[in-house]
Amino acid sequence: MRVVDLDRDMSDVIPTNLARDSEFLFARMTEVTLDSTGAGRGRRVLDVGSGVGQDSVALARRGARVVGAEPSARMAAMAQLFQSAPLPDGLTAPTWVRGWADALPFAAQSFDASFCKGALDHFDAPESAIAEMARVTRRDGVVVLAIANFDSLACRVTRAIDGLRQEWLGLPPLRTRRGYDTPSDHFTRYELDLMREQAERALEIDRVIGISLGWGMPGWTALLSRLPASIADLGLRAADWLARRSPSLADVVVLVGRPAVRGAEPIGR
Numbered sequence: 010m011r012v013v014d015l016d017r018d019m020s021d022v023i024p025t026n027l028a029r030d031s032e033f034l035f036a037r038m039t040e041v042t043l044d045s046t047g048a049g050r051g052r053r054v055l056d057v058g059s060g061v062g063q064d065s066v067a068l069a070r071r072g073a074r075v076v077g078a079e080p081s082a083r084m085a086a087m088a089q090l091f092q093s094a095p096l097p098d099g100l101t102a103p104t105w106v107r108g109w110a111d112a113l114p115f116a117a118q119s120f121d122a123s124f125c126k127g128a129l130d131h132f133d134a135p136e137s138a139i140a141e142m143a144r145v146t147r148r149d150g151v152v153v154l155a156i157a158n159f160d161s162l163a164c165r166v167t168r169a170i171d172g173l174r175q176e177w178l179g180l181p182p183l184r185t186r187r188g189y190d191t192p193s194d195h196f197t198r199y200e201l202d203l204m205r206e207q208a209e210r211a212l213e214i215d216r217v218i219g220i221s222l223g224w225g226m227p228g229w230t231a232l233l234s235r236l237p238a239s240i241a242d243l244g245l246r247a248a249d250w251l252a253r254r255s256p257s258l259a260d261v262v263v264l265v266g267r268p269a270v271r272g273a274e275p276i277g278r
């Protein structure tokens with residue numbers, strides 16, 4: 010039996026009251042991921058682990074023909090609801106397909122782009138999933154992976170502060186849910202080297218983009234909430250600029266590549 014929770018919804022993933030750093034991180038991760046697909050009119054795009062489908066709908070609004078692949082019936086039902094507002098004339102609503110990422114029900118080279126956002130660490134067979142994304146994407150197409158980095162600067166600093174508090178001062182950790190602990194529904198704890206290693210088995214990596222720096226770090230969230238909005242925004246953008254220069258410290262990493270071709274056939278065929 011496969012050990013995945015197909016009844017889950019997004020209530021544990023999307024906080025109801027977003028702090029400024031969370032809002033920035035989610036918005037920037039989405040912007041960079043979706044832009045990297047190059048989605049535009051007529052482009053065929055696959056959203057792997059599409060969840061409630063908001064990204065598929067956003068790309069359909071750019072004119073792309075999008076398929077969202079998702080194994081969870083509950084997520085797929087929520088995607089249908091999210092999509093209830095009709096799209097303007099000339100645009101095609103996404104198609105929803107029930108399917109596992111490691112056995113995508115599509116022919117080779119069916120898509121111009123495929124992407125997987127915030128989901129690879131939920132998969133029980135992530136390397137097979139990346140190989141499948143490479144297989145179903147055209148050889149000159151693009152594969153985009155957006156993955157949370159559990160060795161980010163924020164994770165390192167928070168872990169060090171907690172260690173100091175607990176071991177030296179005998180105090181409890183700053184929060185009960187510690188951002189550097191792998192959530193219970195994750196199979197893999199990713200950091201940049203592991204992301205690269207797994208991706209390079211099936212992809213030629215073109216770009217690695219670091220997104221946001223300091224997410225949830227003690228003091229950072231509180232400081233941002235006290236600053237005037239324009240100054241907080243400047244601080245978040247400056248931190249994001251640093252993350253682009255040092256992806257290994259970033260909160261999220263977006264890897265952009267093409268299906269690797271070794272010998273005559275793409276990997277994963």
Ligand SMILES: C[S@@+](CC[C@H](N)C(=O)[O-])C[C@H]1O[C@@H](n2cnc3c(N)ncnc32)[C@H](O)[C@@H]1O
Binds near residue numbers: 057
């Ligand atoms: C955190 S959600 C991310 C959803 C969406 N990509 C987003 O950014 O909002 C992770 C999704 O991966 C799906 N998932 C888990 N295991 C999977 C697998 N093996 N193949 C495909 N999707 C899977 C879950 O059902 C869930 O919808």
